[in-house]
Amino acid sequence: MNLPESFTSYTKALIGDGLFGKLLHGLTDEEPPASIRINGMKHHIHDEDTSRQAIPWCEYGMYLDKRPAFTFDPLFHAGHYYVQEASSMFLHHILKSYISSPVIMLDMCAAPGGKSTTAMGALPEGSTLIANEPVRQRSQILAENIQKWGNPGTIVTNNYPKDFAKSGMVFDVILCDVPCSGEGMFRKDEDAVREWSTQNVENCRNLQREIVAQAWKCLSEGGLLVYSTCTFNAKENEENVKWISEELGAEILPVAIEEQWGITGSLLKGFQKPVYRFLPGVTKGEGLFMAALRKNGQKETATSIGKKKNKKEKKERNNGIKSAQLATSWLTAPDNFNIAQSGNTLTAIPKPMAGIYATASEKLKVIHAGVTLGTIKGKDIIPAQGLALSTEFNTAAFPSVELSYSDALRYLRKEALSLPEDTPQGFVVMTYHGTPLGFSKNIGNRANNLYPQEWKIKSARIPDNDVSPL
Numbered sequence: 001m002n003l004p005e006s007f008t009s010y011t012k013a014l015i016g017d018g019l020f021g022k023l024l025h026g027l028t029d030e031e032p033p034a035s036i037r038i039n040g041m042k043h044h045i046h047d048e049d050t051s052r053q054a055i056p057w058c059e060y061g062m063y064l065d066k067r068p069a070f071t072f073d074p075l076f077h078a079g080h081y082y083v084q085e086a087s088s089m090f091l092h093h094i095l096k097s098y099i100s101s102p103v104i105m106l107d108m109c110a111a112p113g114g115k116s117t118t119a120m121g122a123l124p125e126g127s128t129l130i131a132n133e134p135v136r137q138r139s140q141i142l143a144e145n146i147q148k149w150g151n152p153g154t155i156v157t158n159n160y161p162k163d164f165a166k167s168g169m170v171f172d173v174i175l176c177d178v179p180c181s182g183e184g185m186f187r188k189d190e191d192a193v194r195e196w197s198t199q200n201v202e203n204c205r206n207l208q209r210e211i212v213a214q215a216w217k218c219l220s221e222g223g224l225l226v227y228s229t230c231t232f233n234a235k236e237n238e239e240n241v242k243w244i245s246e247e248l249g250a251e252i253l254p255v256a257i258e259e260q261w262g263i264t265g266s267l268l269k270g271f272q273k274p275v276y277r278f279l280p281g282v283t284k285g286e287g288l289f290m291a292a293l294r295k296n297g298q299k300e301t302a303t304s305i306g307k308k309k310n311k312k313e314k315k316e317r318n319n320g321i322k323s324a325q326l327a328t329s330w331l332t333a334p335d336n337f338n339i340a341q342s343g344n345t346l347t348a349i350p351k352p353m354a355g356i357y358a359t360a361s362e363k364l365k366v367i368h369a370g371v372t373l374g375t376i377k378g379k380d381i382i383p384a385q386g387l388a389l390s391t392e393f394n395t396a397a398f399p400s401v402e403l404s405y406s407d408a409l410r411y412l413r414k415e416a417l418s419l420p421e422d423t424p425q426g427f428v429v430m431t432y433h434g435t436p437l438g439f440s441k442n443i444g445n446r447a448n449n450l451y452p453q454e455w456k457i458k459s460a461r462i463p464d465n466d467v468s469p470l
């Protein structure tokens with residue numbers, strides 16, 4: 001790896017020769033450790049499994065001995081786990097340290113969804129998360145990953161931070177996992193090395209401050225801001241945290257850590273505040289920086305938004321009422337939801353998030369919310385992929401067909417499958433190891449594969465054996 005000279009000289013001066021030697025070894029001689037994070041709402045972790053190499057700062061995280069081709073694991077597509085490098089899971093530890101009752105959280109820079117799904121595993125039940133991504137194409141990937149995860153308490157938006165600042169919405173917790181110069185990605189992504197420059201570090205720093213300044217306007221008094229980058233330099237890290245503290249008045253919060261985790265503290269001279277840096281070669285994970293900050297002031301929660309009623313929401317609910325009666329039987333606890341109709345699409349919105357959903361629909365570009373139930377087509381409602389993957393899905397509402405490993409991959413490649421002869425006509429859930437993958441429509445002589453075109457596996461290869469790490 002050819003590290004840029006100005007990166008090397010700056011970083012050496014910042015972290016010292018000893019740490020730099022370890023970092024260099026980590027970047028050039030060590031394989032990036034493979035790790036996944038289990039979806040606790042879909043998959044049970046067996047405590048007695050002593051072979052599991054736990055990630056100490058996240059109860060759902062585990063290191064793997066090798067990196068399987070996750071694409072060929074149907075359970076990966078069904079949202080049983082997320083492939084995430086270990087350092088990023090530190091967000092779980094921060095949220096667990098400071099959040100103990102339901103909150104409304106905003107993930108401002110959320111695609112592809114690693115930290116949003118981490119947050120969902122850490123926040124108390126009854127919380128709502130808005131996962132936002134301003135880049136349109138990336139917001140679609142985010143919506144896909146959020147739906148695979150299957151937690152109904154999520155809204156996905158496609159907006160810029162200034163849109164949130166204008167919306168008047170407030171949040172108890174905001175994560176700014178800001179775009180950065182990506183030094184922490186050097187060993188995984190050669191483009192990160194090629195694209196690095198001191199000018200880009202400066203540009204990133206300015207953009208990061210802009211994002212945080214807008215986010216700050218949406219943070220409730222007493223609210224928690226988590227600032228995060230995947231880069232090493234102090235300009236985008238300590239200097240920004242110092243700026244947030246001095247210019248915006250944030251309190252920098254300590255998080256309990258253990259020495260053997262190998263997390264490095266502040267490297268900026270004269271700034272001895274609690275911040276957390278993960279260096280390859282020192283920590284078992286990729287490069288990352290995180291800090292927890294509090295907006296000082298009288299504690300008030302954003303949950304009051306959830307109590308606001310909105311005319312638009314009521315109208316949508318009334319329009320959808322007939323089809324809604326049918327679609328609610330598709331949920332395990334329909335009484336916990338309101339049904340919203342937008343165009344021909346029916347969506348189930350958890351009652352505690354009704355108010356925030358209404359406000360978000362009015363002020364922001366919402367591209368996914370709650371559980372997408374289906375699309376009305378004539379007398380039919382075509383069940384949605386999001387329903388099949390939701391943790392709220394009542395699987396008993398449809399007949400199901402259990403697929404073999406190779407058929408499951410064929411289904412995920414959107415190939416037509418022939419179903420057993422005794423399969424009833426109509427919509428059928430395709431399962432693998434009892435887990436829903438999606439729907440087909442059995443029309444007698446054949447079955448239409450309803451797996452979303454944009455989600456399908458593109459590779460034609462089918463491994464002989466199941467590659468699942470679970």
Ligand SMILES: C[S@@+](CC[C@H](N)C(=O)[O-])C[C@H]1O[C@@H](n2cnc3c(N)ncnc32)[C@H](O)[C@@H]1O
Pocket residue numbers: 088108109110111112113114115116133134135138160161177178179180207211
């Ligand atoms: C570090 S990545 C986020 C990774 C994500 N949090 C995860 O864990 O999967 C930063 C994201 O910020 C988005 N972004 C770019 N410009 C932005 C802006 N002006 N405001 C907010 N986000 C922006 C990028 O498109 C990118 O998806």
